[in-house]
Amino acid sequence: xxxxxxxxxxxxxxxxxxxxxxxxxxxxxxxxxxxxxxxxxxxxxxxxxxxxxxxxxxxxxxxxxxxxxxxxxxxxxxxxxxxxxxxxxxxxxxxxxxxxxxxxxxxxxxxxxxxxxxxxxxxxxxxxxxxxxxxxxxxxxxxxxxxxxxxxxxxxxxxxxxxxxxxxxxxxxxxxxxxxxxxxxxxxxxxxxxxxxxxxxxxxxxxxxxxxxxxxxxxxxxxxxxxxxxxxxxxxxxxxxxxxxxxxxxxxxxxxxxxxxxxxxxxxxxxxxxxxxxxxxxxxxxxxxxxxxxxxxxxxxxxxxxxxxxxxxxxxxxxxxxxxxxxxxxxxxxxxxxxxxxxxxxxxxxxxxxxxxxxxxxxxxxxxxxxxxxxxxxxxx
Amino acid sequence: xxxxxxxxxxxxxxxxxxxxxxxxxxxxxxxxxxxxxxxxxxxxxxxxxxxxxxxxxxxxxxxxxxxxxxxxxxxxxxxxxxxxxxxxxxxxxxxxxxxxxxxxxxxxxxxxxxxxxxxxxxxxxxxxxxxxxxxxxxxxxxxxxxxxxxxxxxxxxxxxxxxxxxxxxxxxxxxxxxxxxxxxxxxxxxxxxxxxxxxxxx
Numbered sequence: 389x390x391x392x393x394x395x396x397x398x399x400x401x402x403x404x405x406x407x408x409x410x411x412x413x414x415x416x417x418x419x420x421x422x423x424x425x426x427x428x429x430x431x432x433x434x435x436x437x438x439x440x441x442x443x444x445x446x447x448x449x450x451x452x453x454x455x456x457x458x459x460x461x462x463x464x465x466x467x468x469x470x471x472x473x474x475x476x477x478x479x480x481x482x483x484x485x486x487x488x489x490x491x492x493x494x495x496x497x498x499x500x501x502x503x504x505x506x507x508x509x510x511x512x513x514x515x516x517x518x519x520x521x522x523x524x525x526x527x528x529x530x531x532x533x534x535x536x537x538x539x540x541x542x543x544x545x546x547x548x549x550x551x552x553x554x555x556x557x558x559x560x561x562x563x564x565x566x567x568x569x570x571x572x573x574x575x576x577x578x579x580x581x582x583x584x585x586x587x588x589x590x591x592x593x594x595x596x597x598x599x600x601x602x603x604x605x606x607x608x609x610x611x612x613x614x615x616x617x618x619x620x621x622x623x624x625x626x627x628x629x630x631x632x633x634x635x636x637x638x639x640x641x642x643x644x645x646x647x648x649x650x651x652x653x654x655x656x657x658x659x660x661x662x663x664x665x666x667x668x669x670x671x672x673x674x675x676x677x678x679x680x681x682x683x684x685x686x687x688x689x690x691x692x693x694x695x696x697x698x699x700x701x702x703x704x705x706x707x708x709x710x711x712x713x714x715x716x717x718x719x720x721x722x723x724x725x726x727x728x729x730x731x732x733x734x735x736x737x738x739x740x741x742x743x744x745x746x747x748x749x750x751x752x753x754x755x756x757x758x759x760x761x762x763x764x765x766x767x768x769x
Numbered sequence: 770x771x772x773x774x775x776x777x778x779x780x781x782x783x784x785x786x787x788x789x790x791x792x793x794x795x796x797x798x799x800x801x802x803x804x805x806x807x808x809x810x811x812x813x814x815x816x817x818x819x820x821x822x823x824x825x826x827x828x829x830x831x832x833x834x835x836x837x838x839x840x841x842x843x844x845x846x847x848x849x850x851x852x853x854x855x856x857x858x859x860x861x862x863x864x865x866x867x868x869x870x871x872x873x874x875x876x877x878x879x880x881x882x883x884x885x886x887x888x889x890x891x892x893x894x895x896x897x898x899x900x901x902x903x904x905x906x907x908x909x910x911x912x913x914x915x916x917x918x919x920x921x922x923x924x925x926x927x928x929x930x931x932x933x934x935x936x937x938x939x940x941x942x943x944x945x946x947x948x949x950x951x952x953x954x955x956x957x958x959x960x961x962x963x964x965x966x967x968x969x970x971x
Contacts, residue, residue: 389924490883491863491882492858494863497863497864497867498867508860508863509856509857509858509860509905509907510858510905511856511905511906511907514905526906528904528913529904529905529906530902530903530904530905531858531883531884531885531903531904531905532884532885532888532901532902532903533883533885533886539902543902543917546917546920546921546924546926547916547917547920549920549924550916550919550920550923552916566870567863567866567867567870567882570866570870570874570879571866571874571876571879571882572879573874574874574875574876574879575876575879620900620926621900621901621902622898622899622900623851623888623889623892623897623898623899623901624889624892624898625847625889625892625893625896625897625898626893627893628880628886628889628890628893629876629880636898637898640898644926753883753885754880754883754885754886754889755883755885755886755888755889755901756889756892756893757885757888757889757901
């Protein structure tokens with residue numbers, strides 16, 4: 389199967405409304421995670437990465453009427469707009485929109501919503517984005533828990549290879565809604581501090597919201613670019629909410645993806661992990677990475693910067709991997725403090741320059757799903 | 770040369786009845802809106818012995834029942850992908866969770882507020898450790914599902930596949946699952962997938 393190239397991209401997050409602003413914030417080690425009021429928690433607050441509604445509306449007003457769109461729709465439309473306005477030419481007849489999300493406009497189920505209930509349907513969300521830009525093709529919608537965004541990239545690659553379409557915009561987004569906050573809190577999964585992925589003293593996730601979008605095609609277009617050239621997903625077949633203790637599905641998809649890439653673990657320059665900050669998830673990943681021979685590879689999680697952005701996470705992080713490769717920079721795994729004794733990993737403790745060619749992005753989610761993708765920086769010799 | 774794949778078996782569950790390859794194998798006498806009782810009747814009819822079933826939400830129960838009809842006589846390799854789709858995601862359980870938000874929130878309900886949990890439940894029951902994808906479309910998009918399933922098989926991401934539609938709107942359910950493998954008589958094409966789906970919907 390051939391590679392696809394990642395072209396223009398955009399990130400809408402509390403750290404900024406362009407990819408450049410987001411990378412600058414990460415370079416300055418800023419975090420989106422702040423205290424927000426919520427009576428569900430001790431001290432009546434919790435750490436989360438939430439986009440300011442007024443800033444979002446102000447940004448949206450430059451391209452449309454913010455009152456007609458939900459918060460998530462505004463975020464996704466701004467992300468797609470960010471991609472399109474940096475692109476010289478786009479064929480709106482041929483372009484395929486792929487939308488990934490876990491919960492979409494779930495906040496509409498709250499009794500005080502101004503929007504009709506059918507807007508909660510994910511196909512309506514995708515259609516709203518499509519109609520805003522006047523794309524012709526029916527959007528493809530993927531909802532596969534926390535691997536949704538990355539899986540959407542893999543789906544784009546497979547469809548481009550079978551000539552279903554030539555180019556696509558993949559967009560992913562999710563909100564920090566009371567729906568998910570209450571749910572993760574019922575699992576006692578939310579950290580009372582900003583999340584600390586892979587740190588031995590971690591105690592849960594922080595939630596975050598973001599939308600991310602990227603234009604993909606089989607054409608390289610520019611001399612220096614990043615491609616997705618191998619991918620695999622695999623189910624643990626073990627438990628729907630608890631990660632496999634042996635990291636079965638993640639190990640399996642890493643083996644398949646490395647095999648497809650024809651690479652050995654020692655050739656991988658950088659591993660962008662899922663790293664949510666829960667005890668069980670991060671231990672499972674450490675087991676799978678060690679089984680795969682990737683324990684020496686520099687590894688980070690971006691959750692300390694953004695929190696867990698659910699269906700957007702693995703797309704957002706793939707875009708960060710792309711820029712990491714292009715800049716030859718390894719970004720630190722924010723909030724990592726104490727190394728684990730068992731299955732220790734090579735966690736990136738501080739930003740550093742490094743020659744990078746190959747990177748892996750992994751992701752795992754409820755339902756036992758796992759995903760591994762291999763990226764390559766392509767440049768003329 | 771590409772291998773030829775077939776729709777080796779298919780099943781549907783709708784309006785109080787369970788079908789296997791066009792044959793009605795079970796019909797309930799309950800009112801159509803008695804979905805929970807119907808799911809239990811179908812479970813008993815299929816002589817399932819899987820206590821975990823009773824902890825699942827309706828969408829996952831439908832998925833397990835349909836998979837049992839489809840897979841009980843098969844010895845599938847773990848390399849079997851599952852590609853399902855629907856229009857409502859997990860909305861039925863989402864509403865249950867939403868109603869509890871201001872009272873006692875249950876993690877065992879919250880975990881079912883994702884459409885792909887049914888893929889996980891089927892994977893656990895039949896030990897399938899392969900590719901999963903859950904697509905959302907307003908109606909059954911045979912072209913999308915056939916194309917993606919074909920891609921996974923043609924690019925050797927999986928050896929077999931279970932694909933189809935599993936929709937639940939309030940108490941109205943519409944399930945159509947197919948087993949795709951190298952064995953069978955009906956070639957796996959978009960047209961055949963569509964015809965088999967609509968056959969049950971006449």
